[in-house]
Structures are given as structure tokens and as C-alpha cells.
Amino acid sequence: MRDVAIIGIGMNKWGELWGDSLRDIFVQAALPAIRDAGVKKLDSMYIGCMSSGIFTGQEHLASLLADYLGVLPVSATRVESACASGGVALRCGWLDVASGESDIVLVGGVEKMTDVGGDEATYALSTAADMEYEAFNGATFPGLYALIARDHMRRYGTTSEMLAEVAAKNHWHGSKNPNAQFPMEISRQAVLNSVMVADPLHILDCSPITDGAAAVILCPLDMAKDLTDKPIVKISGIGHATDTIQLADRADFCALDAVRIACERAMAKAHKTHADIDLIELHDCFTIAEICVLEAMGFFGRGEAGPATLAGETRHGGRLPVNVSGGLKSKGHPVGATGVAQIYELVTHLRRAAGGRQVQGAICGLAQNMGGTGGSSVVTILEAI
């Protein structure tokens, strides 16, 4: 396999982008990524998108976006794995370059979620659960994550205050991110006082509905120096794993086996250990997810991520900064774009270009992207060269 580098990144300002269509939003991220890389052509592209079909009535998405980006007749492929679509698209682009088939590859993620009403958006998202056994019977994601949170509280004494601190921390981080949808600080108390959605999860424990896109440009590592003067970031390893998409089929609600296995695979591929990781972008679709993911990946023992969060260990400036972009919680969660935007954030830090939210001395970063309640997960490890 050829080693693969990331030489360009782009994203747009996320939010409720009512003036822009799906194709507009994608191009707002893809063009800056192409400019950032300074490349003149693409050999192929991969687009992560969860449900353009239900959200906007548009399938056949990769061809449409290749056309709108002006890169026809490029090989263009859309990839779907619910909210892990972006991470899985990165894996496909990585294999394309690693195989030797393509040299310059764009990996994008996009979702246009606000063209439908709240009920329809909830329906669209529920298709990431098992439709026949979960969603059809009324289970939606706030309820499913509430089950996980209740189980975690019962077994490990995790508190609502610990969950609220995840939200407060990530909003504090997001307040330094000009692309974030909700870049305002919120207090722990504000989270605890916010309306209850699915006990114990308040509305401020939940990530929002977002329109947005992100894109990165890949090339063989040995070509990167000829293509760009910017600091080069290497994809050291990607791990991808699946689990039952139905929560009730799992022996342990909090274990997130797909996350654990994806992380083990990525670490093995990258020849890294936990101690090598300087910052993490992870899938905090709900505050409890951040706690469970940190534990599943082995950065904290079971039941220890909540107290560590409360102690500030995962804050910017702490021992292990987590979601310094603001995470899904503050930056927003356009589901197909999230996994690619995590890569955008890591590259920014590894290039020492993150400005006010720079993690000092960051050399190695980890991104964790997840579908549903953990039915799929991708973990990617990046390194500054």
C-alpha cells in the first residue's frame, strides 16, 4: 500500500443554510479544499452523505456534485453509513490512493437537513436505526441514547452534571471556531435547566440539525512535497468496524464494540498507542456518546470519563483535548459531513494553523466517527510529517 497524505482542506460556515441547496453547500467546501491543495485536476472523488434521498429527494449524488463542481467525467462515488458516512468516504478515498489507482482524490461530506420540518428530519435520522424493529416502534435517537445514558449512570454513577460538562466544554471550544453553528458558551447549569427531551438527556445534551459540508484532498505521500508548501499530514491508519444497528441486540449498551474495534484496528495500522494521541475529535451526537466513546477507545477506564471530564482533563489545555472544534454539539452535525469535518479540524492543528483554538505541540490526532448508536464506526489517525 502507498502511504497517503492530506494536502488540502475546506469547509463552509455551518448552520441553517436556507439560501443554499445541497449542491451549493458541497461546492462551498470542495472549492476551498481544491484551492488549498493547489491541484489542477482530480482523479476521483468520494462523497459521504447519509440521506439526500429522504432529506432532498436526490440520489445519484456523486455525479450531480461532480458536475456542479466542474470536474466531470471524474470517477465519483457516494458512500453511506448513516452519521459515519464521512469517515467511511475517507476510508474509500484512502484505499483508492493507497492502491495506486488514483493520485489526487477529493473526499467530501455533505448534508442538507433543514429543507424538511422537524418531524421529517426525525424520521430521516431514524432510518439509521433498525427501521423494522426500532424506528417502526417509535424509538428515535434521543430515546436510544437516553437508554445508554441511564445504563451508564446506573452502573458507574455517571451524573447529569458530568454530561452537562461535555456540552459546556464543547460549546466553550466552539466559541473559538468561526465555522461553528452555535459558537456561544453555555454553562453547565443552562444544560441542566434546558427542556428534557428523553430523560436524562436535555435538549442541550443533543447535537443540532445542521446544513454543512467539508472536504479534503488526498494524494500519495511521496507526491505531497511536490504539490504543496504547506505542512504535510499523513493518514497513519484507518480502522472501520460494524455492530448491530439495533441497540437491543447488544449484550452491553455502553460498550460500543464497533468503536473499540475500529480504534484497535486504526492504532495497529498506525503503530500508535494511546500515549501518542495529542488531540481527539469524536462523535458527540449526544453528551453521553462522548463519555462512552472515550471509554470504548480505552482512553479512560469504564466509568472514568465522566469524572475526568468534570475535572477538565478533556478541555483545551487539559491532558487530552477532546473536540476542540466544538464537536457535533456546538459546531453542528450535518450527518454525512461530520466525519470529514473531524479530519479538517485535525489537519488544522497538525499544520499549526488553528489560531485561538490551536492545541500546542500537536503531532498526532485521532478522529472517531459513528453511525446510529454505534452500528458502524471509523477511527482515523493522522500525523504531522
Add this chain to the structure above:
Amino acid sequence: MRDVAIIGIGMNKWGELWGDSLRDIFVQAALPAIRDAGVKKLDSMYIGCMSSGIFTGQEHLASLLADYLGVLPVSATRVESACASGGVALRCGWLDVASGESDIVLVGGVEKMTDVGGDEATYALSTAADMEYEAFNGATFPGLYALIARDHMRRYGTTSEMLAEVAAKNHWHGSKNPNAQFPMEISRQAVLNSVMVADPLHILDCSPITDGAAAVILCPLDMAKDLTDKPIVKISGIGHATDTIQLADRADFCALDAVRIACERAMAKAHKTHADIDLIELHDCFTIAEICVLEAMGFFGRGEAGPATLAGETRHGGRLPVNVSGGLKSKGHPVGATGVAQIYELVTHLRRAAGGRQVQGAICGLAQNMGGTGGSSVVTILEAI
């Protein structure tokens, strides 16, 4: 790049499978493929599916199918490119093996189309067109292909009888295929007498709505001999290209540039010329498509494929047998599965195992899969070793 072989194939009997859900149908094809290959584990899988979201309310499909197949926590990815989803999934699986990342890879295609009514199915399929500029204004695929047919008739003198012969030929082929949805012979006159859907296309010029799946197992060519005693088939080349998904954006309705370019790329990769190809499975979603695709790929000059069809050149036993499986027209067209089923058919012939429809002496076959009116296309060349 490592050379890649196909060592297992499976599909189910296609039709209106009202007793089986999406996940059942997939497993009915995937398990036979695994048994055929004789492998004990999968390193990864890729699933082509166009719109499980709209047809059945189910996204996050690859994880669900990996679970139902019993192969968790395998890396599992769903790929979408409208009716070319299966072909694009094959390309992703090929790159995974070629890169050295995975050894044993399952590539499947599946679609469950009959759980919704006719209007809903037409809507779901129309999402392969440009929703904002074509489908929203009422254009659906019979109408779009009728525009292509009218243009072809005007410019080249192609007749309704030539189109009808495509259908009659493919049904004659399909009558020998036990997996075909409509395995009955039909006459040219029956096509011409059938109800007009979008002038000049009669209903018997159109492929049907189908439930079905197909699957193949890939491995590195140099491992194939140790894994199977069956004749080994090599993937000699895959070409993938895109075009505008909106027909009105093209300078020439009949040119199908994505098909032409995908074929050129596949031929170059495989080091093959037209004379090397012994049989073709191509995307006859409408009869006119078979004519245009044969011309776009350069097997016939512009305006020559219709007369050649009428002269029997593309029949089983003719100079260049096309769609001896029955094609989309008779075998059926579960859109995400079609591209993988084409590979199933070619492998069957290259193994000399096609029984009554065997193309004698076939060594090299070509599959052409297409999305929408040609907004994306994948061409794959396979060879018996």
C-alpha cells in the same frame, strides 16, 4: 496494485418477493456466494443499493446487512450511484483488495422495490434524475429515455421494430435463465402492440420493478488457487466515469459520454480491444439504452446497433452476444443489484457453467452498468485464467 480474482458468486430468483424483506433478499444472494467461494471469513464488504431510504425507510444499510449475514464486526460500506450502485460497489471492493488492505471481500447489490406502490416507486427512481431541474418538473425515466429514442430515430433512422427486437432478443435469452423475473419469450409484434408509456417507448420497451440481490467474492489473484478448485476469473480492468445527470445539459442526447469514457478506461486498464470481448452484459433499462450503449462503447458505429440487432448479431449464437442473461428487460432490474448480477452472469460463462445459455468459448466478458440516463457508468472487463 495487486491483481484481483472473483472466486464466488450468488444471486436469488428475482421477482416481486413480497414474503421477503430487504435483509432477507440480500442474504439469499450473499450466503450462496460465500459457499461458492468456500471462504470462512470476510475482511470487508461493499453493498450497492440505490435507495433503501425511500423504498423501505432504511439507511445505515451495510451494518444492518453485515449483522443479518452474521459477519460483524466486518468493515461494511454501502455505495450509491443510482442504478450503477452495484458496479460502483464492485470498483470499491476491487480497490480494497488491490491496495492490500483486505484479502477476502464480498461485493453485493440489493434493492427491495415492491414494498411501495407504483407512484412511490416512480418517485424513488426519479431521484436518480436531477430533482430540482428534471424530476420536480415532472420528467421521469420513461420520458427521458423517450427523448433519447426520438433523437436517435431522427438522426439515424432507428425504428420501433429495432427497439422491439432488443426486447424480444433479451426475453428469448431470459427464457433460459432460471433466476429471471420474466423468463417468457415475447415477439417483436407483442412489444409493438403493448401499451405506449412514453412515445416511442411501449411498456415492453421498459425494464420492470424488481426485488433481488446478487453477490460476488473477491480475493487477490495469487491467493485464488489456494482458495478454490473452480475456474478462476480475473478482474482485468474497471473504468468509472460521470456525466451531467440532467439530460438537457448534454450537447448530444445519444452520446452517453460517461459510458464511452468508462469503457475506454476499462479497456486501457485491461489492455484489451473490442475484438477481445466474447460477450457483453449491459444496462438495457430501456430498449433504446442497449442501442446507445453499444454505440457509445464503440462496438458499433453511430446508427448501426439497431440494424445489427435486427440482423441477429447480438443474439446468443451471433457475432457478439449481448445480455444473454436476459438483461434488465427480462431478468429484472432491482436497481442496486443489477451491476453485481452482470458480474454473476459473466463469471458463470467464463467458468463454462452457464448451461443452456453458455456462450461457447467465452474467455473475456464485459459488463456495463449505468445510473440515470448515463450520469454515471462503470465498465468492467473479466477474463478466464
